[in-house]
Amino acid sequence: MFDFLKKKLSLFKKKEEQKLEAKLEEQVKPAAEPFSSEAPETPEGPSIPESVPEAAPLGAVAKEKTSLKEKLLGKKEAKKPLEAKLTLGTRVKQAVLRKATITEGDVRSLLDDFNLELVEADVASSVADEICERIRDNLVGREIERKNDIHGITDGAIRSALAEVLRQDNIDLPSIMRAKKPFIIMFVGPNGHGKTTTISKVAHMLKKNGLHVVLAAADTFRAASIEQLETLSSRVGVEVVRHKYGSDPAAVCFDAVKHAEARGLDAVLIDTAGRSELNINLMEQLKKIVRVAKPDMKVYVGEALAGNAAVEEARRFHEAIGLDGIIMSKADCDVKGGSILSIAHVIRKPILFIGTGQGIDDLMPFSHEWFIKKVLEE
Numbered sequence: 221m222f223d224f225l226k227k228k229l230s231l232f233k234k235k236e237e238q239k240l241e242a243k244l245e246e247q248v249k250p251a252a253e254p255f256s257s258e259a260p261e262t263p264e265g266p267s268i269p270e271s272v273p274e275a276a277p278l279g280a281v282a283k284e285k286t287s288l289k290e291k292l293l294g295k296k297e298a299k300k301p302l303e304a305k306l307t308l309g310t311r312v313k314q315a316v317l318r319k320a321t322i323t324e325g326d327v328r329s330l331l332d333d334f335n336l337e338l339v340e341a342d343v344a345s346s347v348a349d350e351i352c353e354r355i356r357d358n359l360v361g362r363e364i365e366r367k368n369d370i371h372g373i374t375d376g377a378i379r380s381a382l383a384e385v386l387r388q389d390n391i392d393l394p395s396i397m398r399a400k401k402p403f404i405i406m407f408v409g410p411n412g413h414g415k416t417t418t419i420s421k422v423a424h425m426l427k428k429n430g431l432h433v434v435l436a437a438a439d440t441f442r443a444a445s446i447e448q449l450e451t452l453s454s455r456v457g458v459e460v461v462r463h464k465y466g467s468d469p470a471a472v473c474f475d476a477v478k479h480a481e482a483r484g485l486d487a488v489l490i491d492t493a494g495r496s497e498l499n500i501n502l503m504e505q506l507k508k509i510v511r512v513a514k515p516d517m518k519v520y521v522g523e524a525l526a527g528n529a530a531v532e533e534a535r536r537f538h539e540a541i542g543l544d545g546i547i548m549s550k551a552d553c554d555v556k557g558g559s560i561l562s563i564a565h566v567i568r569k570p571i572l573f574i575g576t577g578q579g580i581d582d583l584m585p586f587s588h589e590w591f592i593k594k595v596l597e598e
């Protein structure tokens with residue numbers, strides 16, 4: 221899941237790490253040379269060659285060297301210069317190691333490339349800009365002391381940039397819903413993005429949490445939509461309030477709410493159309509449902525597959541009726557991953573769930589921690 225985005229993130233991280241490692245090396249080199257040439261004059265003893273060539277076996281040459289040293293200094297003494305050299309090496313390093321401070325130049329060109337790669341991974345352009353700026357802010361000015369620090373610094377910079385862009389509260393839907401009875405949720409979104417399927421999944425999840433649910437078949441426009449909802453609801457074992465095709469969707473919702481109130485049900489889930497005779501009327505129709513049913517939550521269902529188009533569609537619905545949450549369906553369909561980041565950031569409402577298949581159990585609660593772990597660690 222989200223492999224494309226994952227790959228882009230890991231490539232950027234690797235390139236940035238390599239760049240910073242090279243910078244740190246550069247920082248160490250110039251000072252180390254004059255210092256090491258002074259090494260033989262130290263009181264710890266004479267200098268010996270740094271090492272025997274790697275491939276040399278414990279053969280004649282190596283033996284000869286050892287025996288010569290042994291002859292000169294005695295077996296015990298022979299080890300001393302090597303130890304001295306090691307301590308000296310450590311001291312040389314300590315003396316010349318200066319901190320490297322990350323500058324704009326160390327990040328800018330890689331971030332420019334990364335920005336385009338994010339867009340390729342379905343991240344909206346404005347969101348890609350924001351992510352890159354935050355990574356830049358998190359890196360520039362940081363000091364690196366050791367090579368080992370580099371991974372943590374770059375990883376942390378990316379991780380917190382993603383968290384800042386995704387920042388929304390994680391929502392535990394069943395517990396929020398217990399605060400009001402009946403709790404009314406209206407699902408909106410373009411045709412075919414998964415509203416009806418998602419409603420059956422949510423109904424199933426709520427039922428498992430002990431809530432009693434009724435569905436409102438308020439997509440009275442699309443052929444077979446009412447039968448589709450009825451088939452799915454019978455699989456879950458919940459009731460559907462329906463009228464005839466072509467009837468007023470707001471009236472269906474009104475009846476469903478009355479039904480829930482009369483029966484003391486916990487929740488009403490409203491299915492809506494994604495298109496109507498005149499598309500401009502869809503938003504008017506949705507506004508009327510909002511006035512009549514007074515939903516406690518308006519949830520946008522968009523398919524993660526749609527990439528940037530899903531973000532634009534969501535914005536259209538948000539402007540018309542005001543959204544409270546998002547469900548991204550079809551996350552199982554080899555989606556690049558960027559649309560999840562974009563939609564949360566552009567709409568600034570929490571992603572409640574992601575859809576992971578066509579079955580009624582294929583719904584996963586969403587949390588930004590999970591998403592960040594998924595794209596940075598797994």
Ligand SMILES: Nc1nc2c(ncn2[C@@H]2O[C@H](COP(=O)(O)OP(=O)(O)O)[C@@H](O)[C@H]2O)c(=O)[nH]1
Nearest residue numbers: 411412413414415416417549550575576577578
């Ligand atoms: N693979 C996959 N397919 C889904 C998912 N959600 C919905 N679908 C499929 O998408 C198609 C359209 O779904 P539907 O609920 O009718 O969309 P609606 O027009 O928005 O109500 C159906 O074939 C669903 O089975 C999902 O999370 N994963």
Ligand SMILES: [Mg+2]
Nearest residue numbers: 415416439445
């Ligand atoms: Mg539908």
